[in-house]
Amino acid sequence: MKTRLVCAVCFAVATLSSFASPAPAKPPVELELLGVKKVWDKAPHNAFTDLVRFKDKWYLTFREAASHMYTAPAGKVRVLVSDDGETWTSAALLKYGTDDDDDLRDSKLSVMPDGRLLLICALAPKEDHATRQSYAYTSENGTDWKGPEKVGEFNWWLWRVVWSPDGTAYGLAYDSGAKRFEWTERLYRSKDGLHYETFLPQLMPQKAVNEAAMLLRKDGTAVVLVRRDTVPPRGGIVGTAKGDLRDWTFRELKQPIGGPQIIELPDGHILAAVRLYDKERTSLGLLDPEAGTFEELVALPSGGDTGYPGMVWHNDTLWVSYYSSHEGRTSIYLAKLKVRP
Numbered sequence: 001m002k003t004r005l006v007c008a009v010c011f012a013v014a015t016l017s018s019f020a021s022p023a024p025a026k027p028p029v030e031l032e033l034l035g036v037k038k039v040w041d042k043a044p045h046n047a048f049t050d051l052v053r054f055k056d057k058w059y060l061t062f063r064e065a066a067s068h069m070y071t072a073p074a075g076k077v078r079v080l081v082s083d084d085g086e087t088w089t090s091a092a093l094l095k096y097g098t099d100d101d102d103d104l105r106d107s108k109l110s111v112m113p114d115g116r117l118l119l120i121c122a123l124a125p126k127e128d129h130a131t132r133q134s135y136a137y138t139s140e141n142g143t144d145w146k147g148p149e150k151v152g153e154f155n156w157w158l159w160r161v162v163w164s165p166d167g168t169a170y171g172l173a174y175d176s177g178a179k180r181f182e183w184t185e186r187l188y189r190s191k192d193g194l195h196y197e198t199f200l201p202q203l204m205p206q207k208a209v210n211e212a213a214m215l216l217r218k219d220g221t222a223v224v225l226v227r228r229d230t231v232p233p234r235g236g237i238v239g240t241a242k243g244d245l246r247d248w249t250f251r252e253l254k255q256p257i258g259g260p261q262i263i264e265l266p267d268g269h270i271l272a273a274v275r276l277y278d279k280e281r282t283s284l285g286l287l288d289p290e291a292g293t294f295e296e297l298v299a300l301p302s303g304g305d306t307g308y309p310g311m312v313w314h315n316d317t318l319w320v321s322y323y324s325s326h327e328g329r330t331s332i333y334l335a336k337l338k339v340r341p
């Protein structure tokens with residue numbers, strides 16, 4: 001009887017197992033964190049990064065200020081340079097005018113078709129630090145900068161610029177002058193990165209959208225990843241387009257995100273770097289724009305006030321700049337990761 005009972009139980013377990021849900025599939029890529037280095041902590045608050053490879057050197061930009069929000073003395077834009085990604089020195093410190101109460105913030109870098117480096121940032125002036133005007137600086141060597149030159153429309157915060165193969169710049173902006181939950185997204189384009197025309201007055205139907213990343217893929221399609229601020233919090237928005245980039249499809253992620261950046265790997269997969277809010281951290285994950293999903297793969301050493309990454313693929317390695325306050329002072333970090341199939 002005992003033998004029959006055990007066999008019966010085994011049979012029941014085996015039968016139930018045949019109907020059990022299959023194990024979740026592994027992601028098509030895995031990320032291995034090779035190392036993280038703190039590269040700057042000189043100001044009381046160091047934050048909002050971007051990273052670029054330019055003329056065989058690394059350039060990393062961020063804002064130095066007294067705090068995250070507007071506090072005098074206000075923000076200046078720092079640019080660091082490195083030959084190897086290990087030793088960093090200051091290449092430039094950009095400020096608006098001579099008044100330390102004018103706040104420059106959220107600098108983003110790109111390489112222009114003519115071989116210059118383009119830096120886009122926004123000014124919150126001391127007269128009314130709730131307003132925004134985007135500005136551009138250009139440099140031939142990463143050290144000597146021309147500017148600032150006013151770009152875009154007043155109170156339309158130009159967040160990041162990407163370049164198409166034909167030399168056209170596209171930039172996403174949101175109407176920072178509107179009420180927080182009424183923000184909309186606008187798509188600009190430019191032939192020189194300095195003079196912009198409105199390409200799509202309202203990119204997406206959703207409101208409360210703001211910080212955005214855009215990717216022009218090798219196959220000619222485009223992807224955008226956009227933060228959305230709602231109460232209660234709702235997921236970010238991912239959009240896709242083909243052809244002339246006028247017809248977009250948008251899907252909602254499950255996770256609220258902040259300060260997004262996206263990159264296409266050589267095999268065609270898309271990685272997103274974002275700030276996640278369930279436990280404050282800077283995270284890297286797989287973005288499937290067609291399915292509207294973000295799958296977290298690695299949480300970088302981070303916490304508290306953190307995020308706003310830059311990403312570069314170089315020598316089969318993913319380089320990620322970001323900031324975090326998990327070690328006390330809000331500081332700038334650089335992570336290197338290996339991507340494995």
